[in-house]
Amino acid sequence: MDEPVISVKNIRKSYGKQTVLDGLNFDVKHGSIFALLGENGAGKTTMVRILTTLIKADGGLATIGGYDIKHESQSVKKIISLTGQYAAVDELLTGEENLQMLGRLNHLDRDTVKKRTEKLLNQFDLQDAAKKRAQSYSGGMRRRLDIAISLLADPKVIFLDEPTTGLDPRSRKNMWNLIQQLAENGVTIFLTTQYLEEADQLADKIAVISGGKIIEEGTSEDLKRMVGQDKLELTFRDQTSFHQVKNILEGQMNENEWSLSVSTEGSTENLRQLLNKLHEYEIEPASINIRKPTLDDVFMELTSDLNEGASVND
Ligand SMILES: Nc1ncnc2c1ncn2[C@@H]1O[C@H](COP(=O)(O)OP(=O)(O)OP(=O)(O)O)[C@@H](O)[C@H]1O
Numbered sequence: 001m002d003e004p005v006i007s008v009k010n011i012r013k014s015y016g017k018q019t020v021l022d023g024l025n026f027d028v029k030h031g032s033i034f035a036l037l038g039e040n041g042a043g044k045t046t047m048v049r050i051l052t053t054l055i056k057a058d059g060g061l062a063t064i065g066g067y068d069i070k071h072e073s074q075s076v077k078k079i080i081s082l083t084g085q086y087a088a089v090d091e092l093l094t095g096e097e098n099l100q101m102l103g104r105l106n107h108l109d110r111d112t113v114k115k116r117t118e119k120l121l122n123q124f125d126l127q128d129a130a131k132k133r134a135q136s137y138s139g140g141m142r143r144r145l146d147i148a149i150s151l152l153a154d155p156k157v158i159f160l161d162e163p164t165t166g167l168d169p170r171s172r173k174n175m176w177n178l179i180q181q182l183a184e185n186g187v188t189i190f191l192t193t194q195y196l197e198e199a200d201q202l203a204d205k206i207a208v209i210s211g212g213k214i215i216e217e218g219t220s221e222d223l224k225r226m227v228g229q230d231k232l233e234l235t236f237r238d239q240t241s242f243h244q245v246k247n248i249l250e251g252q253m254n255e256n257e258w259s260l261s262v263s264t265e266g267s268t269e270n271l272r273q274l275l276n277k278l279h280e281y282e283i284e285p286a287s288i289n290i291r292k293p294t295l296d297d298v299f300m301e302l303t304s305d306l307n308e309g310a311s312v313n314d
Contacts, residue, residue: 003066005030005157005188006051011060013046020046022212023060028157028205033179033189035203037196037299042209044192048161051190052082065156081150082159088149091135095126095145098134099152106153113152120148124178140171147178157188164198176201196296208302215302223298229267231297232274233289235259241283248277252300261297264290 004027013021020043028034036044049055051062053073061068067075090098096117103113121130124144129137134145143163150158160179164172179202183189193199199206200220207217216223232251235258236242242258251262264271271290278285 002030004028005065006034006190007061007063008047008051009061011047011050011062012058013043013050013055014058019212021050021057024209024212024214026207026214026217028188028190030188031183031186032204033183033191033202035199035206036190036192036209037194037199037206038192038209039194043212044209045161047209048082048159048190048192052080052159053077054082078153079156080159081153081155081157082161083146083150083163089134089142089146092133094131094133095121095137095148096130098145098149102149102152108153116152116154120151123181124148138171140167140174143167143171143175144178147182151182151187155187157190158182160189160191162192162194164193164195172198196294196299200294208299210302216298224293226298226301229293230264230290231293232262232264232271233259233287233291234262234278234285235287236283237286241285244281244283245278248281249274252297263293 006026006028008024008026011021011024012019024047026034036047038044046055050057051064051069053069053076056070061070063069064076065079067079069076088098088102090101093101099117099120100113103116108116121127124147126141126145126148129141134142137145147158147160147163163179164175167175176198179189179191189202191199191202203220205217206220206223207214208223209215216226218226234245236245237258239258242260245260246253249260249262251260253260262274264274275288
């Protein structure tokens with residue numbers, strides 16, 4: 001159907017002997033929110049820097065809005081913007097001046113700059129702070145100004161590199177609302193995050209990056225479905241019972257807390273069988289809980305064979 005706005009095929013990048021991106025493939029649909037989810041150092045920023053033409057890939061192909069990032073980088077630059085770890089905010093200028101400066105840098109006419117500045121200051125709830133220097137802004141305000149600046153040139157695709165890292169929970173929620181509004185207005189959003197909850201809340205599609213590869217891709221529901229249905233969480237009073245259980249039930253173990261998380265596969269019959277088994281072996285759990293799977297479960301499941309020492313028995 002729709003041509004993807006971003007198309008990435010077999011993108012590779014190494015630094016010296018370290019392979020950071022080992023053949024990445026994914027597509028991003030127009031007007032959607034795409035999240036690249038990965039731990040510290042997984043290569044998320046490297047991918048963003050390649051797509052935003054700041055650095056070159058060693059191999060592979062990528063297009064944005066149909067333009068090749070390697071051979072048509074000027075056209076790519078005109079339709080994208082980048083915010084996040086490289087703040088565009090000039091601390092010594094006011095919020096308004098920051099926006100105006102960017103307008104001039106983009107050769108927009110005076111009238112357009114004035115109108116867009118007003119609109120963005122309103123949209124990002126910065127009217128009251130418009131005439132104050134950015135150095136007096138809180139972290140959340142600065143982040144909002146950063147995004148407002150990046151929207152001034154009316155980009156089709158916006159890259160948000162870890163947009164909420166370091167923000168308090170309330171500012172984070174505000175930022176999520178803003179990101180959702182942007183997508184509703186037709187801007188395509190490419191987001192990187194280490195926060196599973198953030199990807200879960202925002203993204204239409206999530207790609208999990210680990211070991212230089214996309215190890216899974218889908219909606220948050222798809223990913224959750226992979227790790228099964230509800231989880232049965234059991235904790236034990238002593239190590240002996242915990243070790244006994246390890247031999248009879250399969251699941252995600254936590255050695256420190258003597259706890260075990262088992263998929264119920266969505267059936268009460270299965271749940272009953274699991275509990276019967278414990279009864280049969282005369283093992284009494286200290287606590288029993290049933291909970292919905294989270295993206296944390298997905299991440300643990302997917303990266304279990306990559307991370308040494310992980311203890312997921314599947
Ligand atoms: N210019 C560079 N020279 C050498 N190594 C680099 C360079 N840039 C990144 N790396 C390495 O590449 C790996 C991936 O880094 P990258 O910043 O892309 O990860 P990330 O997923 O964005 O992590 P974070 O969440 O910490 O920002 C890291 O091991 C990093 O040290």
